[in-house]
Amino acid sequence: MQVDVLNANDLKKNAPVFGQLSFDNHEQVVFCNDKDTGLRAIIGIHNTVLGPALGGTRMWNYSTEWEAVNDVLRLSRGMTFKSAITGLNLGGGKAVILGDAKTQKTPELMRRFGEFVHSLSGKYITAEDVGMDTEDMDTVREVTPYVTGISESKGGAGNPSPITAYGVFMGMKAAAQHKYGSDHLDGKKVLVQGIGHVGESLVEHITNEGAEVFISDINQSRLEEISKKYGAKIYTDDVYGADVDIYAPCALGATINDDTIGRIRASIIAGAANNQLADEIRHGQILQEKGIVYAPDFLINAGGIINVYAELEGYGKTEIMRKTENIFNTTLEILKSANANGITTHHAALKIAQQRIDDRKRENLN
Numbered sequence: 001m002q003v004d005v006l007n008a009n010d011l012k013k014n015a016p017v018f019g020q021l022s023f024d025n026h027e028q029v030v031f032c033n034d035k036d037t038g039l040r041a042i043i044g045i046h047n048t049v050l051g052p053a054l055g056g057t058r059m060w061n062y063s064t065e066w067e068a069v070n071d072v073l074r075l076s077r078g079m080t081f082k083s084a085i086t087g088l089n090l091g092g093g094k095a096v097i098l099g100d101a102k103t104q105k106t107p108e109l110m111r112r113f114g115e116f117v118h119s120l121s122g123k124y125i126t127a128e129d130v131g132m133d134t135e136d137m138d139t140v141r142e143v144t145p146y147v148t149g150i151s152e153s154k155g156g157a158g159n160p161s162p163i164t165a166y167g168v169f170m171g172m173k174a175a176a177q178h179k180y181g182s183d184h185l186d187g188k189k190v191l192v193q194g195i196g197h198v199g200e201s202l203v204e205h206i207t208n209e210g211a212e213v214f215i216s217d218i219n220q221s222r223l224e225e226i227s228k229k230y231g232a233k234i235y236t237d238d239v240y241g242a243d244v245d246i247y248a249p250c251a252l253g254a255t256i257n258d259d260t261i262g263r264i265r266a267s268i269i270a271g272a273a274n275n276q277l278a279d280e281i282r283h284g285q286i287l288q289e290k291g292i293v294y295a296p297d298f299l300i301n302a303g304g305i306i307n308v309y310a311e312l313e314g315y316g317k318t319e320i321m322r323k324t325e326n327i328f329n330t331t332l333e334i335l336k337s338a339n340a341n342g343i344t345t346h347h348a349a350l351k352i353a354q355q356r357i358d359d360r361k362r363e364n365l366n
């Protein structure tokens with residue numbers, strides 16, 4: 001679709017990349033097009049100071065190209081801070097493929113995408129994200145080594161979701177330790193929003209720990225299946241107004257926004273979704289003022305990246321679990337530091353991540 005810039009609203013689009021709020025000094029943005037396969041993709045490389053930019057590829061039916069650009073800018077920046085705070089030698093990158101993953105994804109399209117990734121000579125390393133699975137990464141692997149998240153039979157670390165869920169569980173326990181003086185979740189009411197790959201595994205951990213678990217999802221059959229399997233209670237009312245101790249967003253981003261934030265009654269927010277705060281600064285501050293402990297998403301959902309990093313570094317499951325378990329200590333440290341400095345937990349986590357990047361940049365210059 002071709003669009004003329006005609007009116008004032010469209011003028012904003014005259015700075016469609018460098019002028020966007022989501023643009024944060026990204027190093028490179030690559031637009032990929034292939035007529036034969038119908039591929040349209042954007043690769044965002046935010047920062048490579050700590051190492052190659054690693055981040056998943058999302059295939060999504062964006063309503064506008066502008067939305068896709070903003071998504072890749074936001075997500076790739078998030079990856080920079082996620083890897084930095086987790087202590088990995090990785091930069092931040094992400095890719096988006098424009099289209100419907102159910103109807104438009106073909107092996108040819110994935111291979112062509114892999115060739116574009118390959119053309120960046122390892123500056124960007126891909127992995128799976130929404131709309132992708134391990135099989136797709138195996139297809140990409142046919143044309144480039146710069147891919148992670150391939151199947152275990154092909155030497156990969158396999159499905160990252162259970163590891164992500166374990167990290168979220170660790171972050172949630174750290175938040176409980178900080179807020180309630182004990183990391184035990186027994187008797188705590190926890191609402192998990194989105195019981196997909198990560199959400200289900202999280203439900204299992206917290207159920208085993210004795211929490212009273214509530215689940216919410218747009219998929220009714222999934223709700224019934226998970227409820228039956230773990231004894232979780234299906235919650236159909238307003239998620240944000242729920243009378244629970246802990247809210248775990250594990251579906252979409254930006255669920256903490258102007259519309260929802262006033263209704264939130266939970267005293268802890270700890271979940272897997274990326275970019276949970278619609279406005280990192282303002283919504284982070286409102287949560288702080290309300291006394292709600294927010295465990296920063298990019299910190300506690302890093303299990304998945306720890307898992308794929310193992311493929312590059314060659315470490316095994318024991319080290320993956322050790323690094324993921326350490327999310328407990330890092331989260332606790334950040335929550336304490338935020339308190340001590342009177343800043344939001346999100347800001348405290350960003351500061352530590354940025355410090356690591358700045359230190360490495362200085363070392364690299366010397």
Ligand SMILES: NC(=O)c1ccc[n+]([C@@H]2O[C@H](COP(=O)([O-])OP(=O)(O)OC[C@H]3O[C@@H](n4cnc5c(N)ncnc54)[C@H](O)[C@@H]3O)[C@@H](O)[C@H]2O)c1
Pocket residue numbers: 130160161162164193194195196197198199216217218219222250251252253272273274301302304
């Ligand atoms: N999979 C990972 O390893 C990983 C790593 C880091 C971050 N994340 C993030 O965690 C979140 C969950 O990931 P996943 O792999 O479990 O995804 P998934 O697609 O398997 O599950 C998402 C679930 O959320 C549900 N959902 C969608 N919209 C909803 C809504 N409005 N209300 C309630 N439920 C809704 C879906 O029906 C689905 O069951 C995503 O935001 C993802 O970006 C995942």
